[in-house]
Amino acid sequence: MTKVESKTVEIDSKAEKIFDFLKDFTHFSLLLPDKVENWKATQDKCSFTIKGLTDFGMKISETTPYTSIIITNDEEVKMPIKFTFNWDFSNISDNKTKVIAVFNLDMNPMMATMVKKPLKAFIDVLVDKLKEKIETDI
Numbered sequence: 186m187t188k189v190e191s192k193t194v195e196i197d198s199k200a201e202k203i204f205d206f207l208k209d210f211t212h213f214s215l216l217l218p219d220k221v222e223n224w225k226a227t228q229d230k231c232s233f234t235i236k237g238l239t240d241f242g243m244k245i246s247e248t249t250p251y252t253s254i255i256i257t258n259d260e261e262v263k264m265p266i267k268f269t270f271n272w273d274f275s276n277i278s279d280n281k282t283k284v285i286a287v288f289n290l291d292m293n294p295m296m297a298t299m300v301k302k303p304l305k306a307f308i309d310v311l312v313d314k315l316k317e318k319i320e321t322d323i
Contacts, residue, residue: 187297191286191308200251200274200282216314267291
């Protein structure tokens, strides 16, 4: 299993607001970098292509209110890898929350070395844009 973690960000907001935003894939379009094409989303599923990588299909499989959201492969989108993608939140104070995104990928080591760097860059953009979006919408 290959683990790819985003940087940790501190967001000036309650965990509830961040959780409510992220538990709906239709909001993700506000976070995506330019490298994403063919974005389609419902509340609990999405699919897209990352230029230079592959097609992705994701679905929300488990939520723990205000603590975590676990996203897995959407079997309807054929992908060469299986993964889990977790959003983890922890309160720092009443109006400050620490957030990290983590991909766990089931792939061979050679493929992992090719995917790790662009995937880290992708999820770092997600957490940066999440911070920006949540803090400017207060």
